[in-house]
Amino acid sequence: MKTLTFRGGVHPQYFKDLSVREPLREAPLPSPAIVPLTQHIGAPNKPVVKKGEKVKEGQLLGKSGSFISSPVHSPISGKILDIKKAFHPALGFVESVFIERDESAPRVTYSKTEDVEVLPPKELIEKIKNAGVVGMGGAAFPTHVKLSIPEGKKIDTLIINGAECEPYLTCDLVMMTRKTEEIFKGIELIVKILQPKTTYIAIEDNKKAALFAFKKARRESTHKVIKEIRVVSLKTKYPQGGEKQLIKAVSGREVPPGKLPLDIGFLVHNVGTVYAIYEAVYFNKPLIERVVTISGDCMYRPGNYLTRIGATLDDIIKNYGIEIYKDPVKVIVGGPMMGFAQPHLNAAILKGTSGVLFLSKEEAPEFEEGRCIKCAKCVDVCPVRLVPTEITKNVKEKRWAAAKQLCVTDCMECGACAYDCPARIPLVQYIKEGKSAVMAMEGKP
Secondary structure, eight states: OOEEOOSSOBOOOOOTHHHHTSOOEEOOOOSSEEEESOOSSSSOOEEOSOTTOEEOTTOEEEEOSSSSOOOEEOSSSEEEEEEEEEEETTTEEEEEEEEEEOTTSOOOOOOOOSOGGGOOHHHHHHHHHHTTOBOSSSSOOBHHHHHSOOTTOOOOEEEEEEOOOSTTOOHHHHHHHHSHHHHHHHHHHHHHHHOOSEEEEEEETTOHHHHHHHHHHHHHOOOHHHHTOEEEEEOOOBTTTSHHHHHHHHHSOOOOTTOOGGGGTEEEEEHHHHHHHHHHHHHOOOSOEEEEEEEOTTBSOOEEEEEETTOBHHHHHHHSOOOBOSOOSEEEESOTTTOEEOSSSOOBOOTTOOEEEEEOTTTSOOOOOOOOOOOOHHHHHOTTOOOHHHHHHHHHTTOHHHHHHTTGGGOOOOOHHHHHOTTOOOHHHHHHHHHHHHHHHTTOO
């Protein structure tokens, strides 16, 4: 089979075998659960519960009147201890709901939706919205917004993203091999809403079990929509799972700078998001749990855990049985390339949390920044064809207009440039600073 790819990118060590060999485990329920009211791109939610109130698993905790927003729900049954600011893995301190678990409360059974096939697209989108489904591959963009195509636009091509190119992470792979049929049902729902001409499932070629599972399920299916889905193999390379890189690899087309995939008729959804869509529509289940890869070289039992939103990193260490035997110098939420190093352990698992990594000084060594040797490796590997060294030079000298001319805001912050830099210059950090300054200069948040 031909493997598809894009220009640029790097080939880091992947370390996926640490977690993929283990069975999918159900994590213990957290207590307390700390649920940030903001877990998505868009307007923050306002609480609809009060301190001291009893809540059930799946009950609405917060919502916003804004279209670009997504509600949050209680991951456990219990009592509201407090509503106050708590640490968010990426945003600092945000308003959050603290819930003490009621250990005597029975598990909630979600009501199955009858006659899903007759539901019109608008009703499907409403169910997805009410369930608080967001993109689970990184950006956490509200899914109902992504599925609500503006008038005058048309989606010709739907791509289901199963690349999972970040090192260590295997949560998507686990979903693809264990929830294949459910993901296909979720794809059918998206196809019904969007009516694309072509649908792809795109998977890196180091995930042969997932490629086999989808091809087998498609071959054995009697559904016309599933039969017409194309399962394609991608070259294993980082950041193959980036939205624009995926579109380039699969179709050969490029999303112009400053434009969205929607503008050229494409839409991309992560496989985890598709599964959440399936649960929201078929079982009216809000997004209150997800599979999270817990990995790194500091533990005896790395693996994938079905984890409730609101569990904390400290809860993972104490209650998951992962047996940390070596002091981590970095605890990262997400992958090592685009994740966020955490200053302390009371950060909560969010809807978009794909992994938690506990890395020793051997795996996360500190480097002293050297001088640029003008080797142009960062230019060669940049997947969006930027010149990171020139941007960095201008950022250091606070020449924001020059940084803007060099398209600093087009950077996807994948970290490929810094990874391949022999001088160990933290290029991404400088570029982030430049992006923030240019956006502030333009009056953008």
